[in-house]
Amino acid sequence: MTTPLRLAIIVSSTRDGRFGPVVASWFTGLAERRADLTVTVVDLAETPLPTTITGDPTPEQAAQLAAVTPKLAEADAFVVVTPEYNHSYPAALKNAIDWHFTQWRAKPVGFVSYGGISGGLRAVEHLRQVFAELHAVTVRDTVSFHNAHGRFDDGVPKDPEACERAAGVMLDQVAWWARALRDANARTPYAA
Template identity: 50%
Template sequence: MTAVAPVRIEIIIGSVRVGRIAPVVAGWFAERARAYPGLDVGIIDLADTPLPQDLGASPATDEFRERVGRADGFVAVTSEYNHGYPAALKTAFDSVKHEWRSKPIGFVSYGGLAGGLRATEQLRQVVAELHMVSVRQSVSFHQVRKRFDDQGQTTDGAAIDSADRMLAQLAWWAAAVRVQRGTTPYPG
């Protein structure tokens, strides 16, 4: 019997804003994901990934495309600015094409009273156009700066429960789609 390789999940930090709390939120989620059985978790911080705004070729774009291609699934950690998602996250989605296809994605959002849910709903439309599978469960933090302690932990029961449910859905889709991609090319 051969061992099954862990499912590779890349967590993409979408905010590049000065003073952002995104690394705290992503760090908390990554810790939960790394504890989930059968996952191999990486983090792509768009603040450290200088993708060109003109969507042109660059070494950063090539490296990003390769990482996206190797991943089995994704989690986008997104803030909500003016009822939308960050421009850097849209640039990341637009910088790659075929490598996104048929792969699942979950969302961890944060913001004011809406908790980033409007950004998540808009991103679901974007990823559908990229032929991605958006898992239903998401994680949302309203008034995010009040939700984390100085060690980057939260006691937000709804977020903790949502994270575990989302990871289960993401792992299921990623494993299932990886098997299918291995036998039949995606027809998109």
């Protein structure tokens, strides 16, 4: 049997009263049902990172990074759960991305977005460009919740069948890329 893929789910919103944990909890439950995945959740609100990058990390910054960096490094793939703030993604996510480089390299990234009328898709489009610069591979299909607060009832989407189908397609793509890239890296390490 193939070794399960290690999926890191990143909850990117850190605001008080955030809706991200509702979306992330639902999605994490779906991902954990899959035999081909082991799941780790990295909630940026629970693992605050340094906000100033000035060369090598100070001892205090290194301690903050130690809560996140190994989880990202060990992952074979990522799914970012993100809201849309001002037509883009949260500053905490940009900070987490910028503190890390090799951890993203040659790994797939999927997206679960939520927000107002656009469902967070403008944040996803910005993130695709950022992850391309980091030599990560973003998958085409996403899970998107427009007017997200009204789309959930007791932590579950009101249209669970369609939402689970979309999540399944995206996770299949993430798993395919993760397996292909993990195997390729084992044969020939990726050179940036």
